[in-house]
Amino acid sequence: MHISIPEQAQDIIKKTQQAGFEIYIVGGGVRDILMGRIVKDWDFTTNATPEQIQAIFLDSFYDNAFGTVGIPAKDSDLKPFEITTFRTEFGYSDARRPDRVEWGETLKEDLARRDFTINAIALEVTRTHPLLTNIIDPFKGQKDLKDNLIRAVGDANERFSEDALRMMRAIRIASQVGFAIEEKTLEAIKQNSTLINKIAKERIKDELFKILSSPNPYDGILLLKASSLLGHILPEFEKTFGVDQVSPQRHHIYDVGTHLLMSLKNCKSLDPITRFAALIHDIGKPQTYKKLDNGVITFYNHEMVGAAITKRIADRLKFSNKEKEKLIKLVRWHQFTVSETQTDTAIKRFIRNVGVENLSDIIALRIADRLGSGSRETSWRTEEFKQRLIDVQKQPFSIKDLKVGGNDIMKTFDLKPGPKVGKILNQLFERVEEKKIPNEREILIEEARKLV
Numbered sequence: 001m002h003i004s005i006p007e008q009a010q011d012i013i014k015k016t017q018q019a020g021f022e023i024y025i026v027g028g029g030v031r032d033i034l035m036g037r038i039v040k041d042w043d044f045t046t047n048a049t050p051e052q053i054q055a056i057f058l059d060s061f062y063d064n065a066f067g068t069v070g071i072p073a074k075d076s077d078l079k080p081f082e083i084t085t086f087r088t089e090f091g092y093s094d095a096r097r098p099d100r101v102e103w104g105e106t107l108k109e110d111l112a113r114r115d116f117t118i119n120a121i122a123l124e125v126t127r128t129h130p131l132l133t134n135i136i137d138p139f140k141g142q143k144d145l146k147d148n149l150i151r152a153v154g155d156a157n158e159r160f161s162e163d164a165l166r167m168m169r170a171i172r173i174a175s176q177v178g179f180a181i182e183e184k185t186l187e188a189i190k191q192n193s194t195l196i197n198k199i200a201k202e203r204i205k206d207e208l209f210k211i212l213s214s215p216n217p218y219d220g221i222l223l224l225k226a227s228s229l230l231g232h233i234l235p236e237f238e239k240t241f242g243v244d245q246v247s248p249q250r251h252h253i254y255d256v257g258t259h260l261l262m263s264l265k266n267c268k269s270l271d272p273i274t275r276f277a278a279l280i281h282d283i284g285k286p287q288t289y290k291k292l293d294n295g296v297i298t299f300y301n302h303e304m305v306g307a308a309i310t311k312r313i314a315d316r317l318k319f320s321n322k323e324k325e326k327l328i329k330l331v332r333w334h335q336f337t338v339s340e341t342q343t344d345t346a347i348k349r350f351i352r353n354v355g356v357e358n359l360s361d362i363i364a365l366r367i368a369d370r371l372g373s374g375s376r377e378t379s380w381r382t383e384e385f386k387q388r389l390i391d392v393q394k395q396p397f398s399i400k401d402l403k404v405g406g407n408d409i410m411k412t413f414d415l416k417p418g419p420k421v422g423k424i425l426n427q428l429f430e431r432v433e434e435k436k437i438p439n440e441r442e443i444l445i446e447e448a449r450k451l452v
Helices: 007-018 028-033 050-056 106-111 139-144 158-161 165-177 183-191 193-198 201-213 219-224 231-232 255-265 272-280 302-316 321-334 343-353 358-372 379-390 406-415 419-433 442-449
Strands: 023-026 043-046 068-071 080-085 087-090 100-102 122-125 134-135
Touching: 007 023, 007 043, 007 050, 007 080, 007 158, 023 028, 028 122, 028 139, 050 068, 050 080, 087 106, 106 122, 106 255, 134 165, 158 165, 158 183, 165 183, 165 193, 165 201, 165 219, 183 193, 183 321, 193 231, 201 219, 201 272, 219 231, 219 272, 255 358, 272 302, 272 321, 272 358, 321 343, 321 358, 343 358, 343 379, 343 419, 406 419, 406 442, 419 442
Parallel strands: 043 080
Antiparallel strands: 023 043, 023 122, 068 080, 087 100, 122 134
16 A cells, blocks of 8 residues: 655654664554544554664664654654564553563564554555555454454453553544444453553543543543443542432433533533533532422532532542643532623622633533533523623723722822722722723822822
């Protein structure tokens, strides 16, 4: 077959072959080539040792025990090229990394250690023509690509006991490319699901974010649930299923867990944090459930309880402080009031609580919440609220937005720095915010004269 290979990748292949070594394109890049997708990850495998590879490529780097040499990419759109020596692996006491690695002798034994058949295909670039390749597919990965299946190489139980993160990777790839997981492979994930607890939480979070960022996040979460992984990763979420919401005076048509899944399915934001918020925004409902004598179900303060649970989840999964702060805000304030009777001050307070930078995300969450409840996407009140969010931001939000500052007050009234200056500015801001006076310099100075 003919493929388009970046010039630098061609150079890597050519120089390795000229040095007398075998080299093949492998991994997810091959899968993407065969699916007609854009390739940004170009990985190679070779019978050359890391030392021999580095002797060929003087700008390469090698800082691991697994035989992978990196070469910086000249094209900023590409990730660094990685060349890995044929290898076999022994012992996986931490269910993540091999205890011992030995350099292998053949391509097939190297492909046999890989995770899924669709990732165990190699391309051999011929020496005579840099664009002509031979496909090497000992585990029938091309057939699984054609059938849209993710199947473990060899014994699935062995593959997952070697590296438990492969279980989440199977689901992540399925979410990204829209594939199903082969029956025996999915059953092996169920049987080995407890091994995910041995994996570093940062790695779990990374895979979870990739699932949420994929074109099919709803399907990915369903697979996590069906595979029993979700109960280990998000036990709090599992508790939401079976918690009834259908009652008089309520608009919900699903239990809490199903509603959260449907909210994620209808979340139009591409941001993984916002999508995660859609998935867990009602995580506090099981703890606040109450059924009144008249049959009405309530969840008073569930957003506050949910924010506390969200913080624990974010801490456990090692979110960055910025990611955690945003997620907590979205969950804490998702239950905001949309009413034509709200004052500008109330809307300003809402913006301060959520953060200007998160307004579009919390609106996206609001819409996902409505759709996930069986309601229409939006209402006239929501549209009016969105416009008021824009209009209110044109008004002063704090003392720093006043057309006069502390220096103006001190210079005009011959005051020294101190609490009195701050008090005057606070009083001026209150009058402006209450629309008693406009935010104009001359008028503010005259108003300040009354306060000195």
